[in-house]
Amino acid sequence: MSLARDLELRHLTALTAVAETGTFGRAAQRLGYTQSAVSQQIAALERTVGAPLFDRPGGPRPVTLTPLGKILVDHAGAVLERVDAAATDIERFQAGTIGRIDIGTFQSVSTALLPSLLARLRAERPNIEARLVEDDDHEELVRQTIDGHLDVSFLVGDTPADIETIDLIVDPFVVLALPDVVGDDAVPAPLLNDTPLIGEQDSPCQRTVDQGLYAIGVTPDYVFRTSDNSAIAAMVRAGMGMAVVPLLSVELEDPRIAVRHLDPPIPPRRIAIGWRRDRTLSPAAERFIEITREMTAELRDRQLASIA
Amino acid sequence: MSLARDLELRHLTALTAVAETGTFGRAAQRLGYTQSAVSQQIAALERTVGAPLFDRPGGPRPVTLTPLGKILVDHAGAVLERVDAAATDIERFQAGTIGRIDIGTFQSVSTALLPSLLARLRAERPNIEARLVEDDDHEELVRQTIDGHLDVSFLVGDTPADIETIDLIVDPFVVLALPDVVGDDAVPAPLLNDTPLIGEQDSPCQRTVDQGLYAIGVTPDYVFRTSDNSAIAAMVRAGMGMAVVPLLSVELEDPRIAVRHLDPPIPPRRIAIGWRRDRTLSPAAERFIEITREMTAELRDRQLASIA
DNA sequence: ATCAGGCATCAGCTCCACTTATCAACAAGG
């Protein structure tokens, strides 16, 4: 007969119904039961509580709550209200209109992709909360995706088997130069050996660039390094030299800067979005993935159209 | 499958147990069920919610909450906490250590009886809240006792059949006078016809006094009226005249004032405590009634001893 | 490849909760 053990929500709704209608019969009618059923429910509740909850005056007069009944009704109201809140919350969550998404990302995605993705998500589902964890270390993102800190994460490179991924976009490394020092076609790799270069400060991305250059026989001669992408473009525009950067980080609209492929190319980064395999995603997260696929597909088409 | 309809507390406790232990089996052990039972409970819960709450990786690895499961666990925690609060609250209420008593009273009881009663109640059960409704209209107190606004009420005079009462004390009307103008025995009624009187301002109590005086052949000649009891005593002490007041309102310790019975007496007020018959009283209210009986019994003895 | 640990499923049984029907209590009205 311990209270928390045997208490049932059904009994509490019956209690409030009787308290509000004043008779067992009307309460039963409201709940879709028989009078007998409500009578037994209240009796059961009184048994678990150990004392009467209603005074039954007999005859056609309405029953009234005992002092104990009043107390329990108050609590019942609070409990049922909380349950109701849970119900609507869950409904909305399943409809995808509320929820929280923890997204793993790294710098180029953060600057080039995420703003428009999040803007669209926000426009579509304004009550979804997105949290970003930015880390340029691929392994760290993978780890947090596996242990559940992240719902989804943008990734490059290989991923373990228990991460499921969708390839989004291939981000080639391109050469930024002044239009008059390069032709309309791809830039031949040896040219870079005779040219001062502008680069990022040490970062996983920059290391990928350098390894790629060495692999095609280029020994880069950096005359300037910065962590600011737009500073790189400014340096190139000022004639300081050329730069090898991921296409994603390039503002494509500047006619004073030529964007050219390398020949032979450096292996491009393949950007994907991934999540823990066999873990259920929230509707919100699924929608985010879908939005990401759509918008990167559009971006891919524009990219192909805009580069020589 | 509507949520608020089919949700059961048992399922929620199972949910939190599994979430905390990480496996169905250990959760079952904690709850005193078999693994199969917990499995079925979670399955039932998932059926009412309409989506999985756990990801089961298979093998010896622990199950993990889905995003939906996390949400439901949060709500379950809140609901169960509320239920727990209700349980302890009810337990304490039934033990009589908490609760609220609405007490009906009128002036002479409020000043002469209630302070010590409430002091003792407070000393004994400090967490019981007492609320007073003071009204000198007997009928009003009866009405509020019947409709449930009052748990118990002090009453004088007749009460309807559906009020159950316990007689507490007989409060005689006595004469206040200077010791040297009255003897040691009861004051003969005719004496009052030759004496200026001090009385209360118009009130149900004063009307009872006047009717009583007329009934024994006294036509009162009031030279002063006040609503302040101590002012009446001061006037008598100053030799302005005599007063006829309920004994309860007299501070008995003043040697400069004689307290005498009337001969013949005015019918005294019989003070009782009453409550709605066939309504369950809270343990707190029952204790209050008991305290009142004890202390008024003591008072009665002291009263008998202290008056000629 | 076998083993162990974990959840799902099935069959069976018990017991609970509801319905139907009837009873008892009480108030109101003739």
Add this chain to the structure above:
DNA sequence: CCTTGTTGATAAGTGGAGCTGATGCCTGAT
């Protein structure tokens, strides 16, 4: 005073829900 209508309680019966115990299947580890 008796009748009538309204109310809750109760008994019996039935269907289903929930638990147990056994088994199957999946997965990771030895």
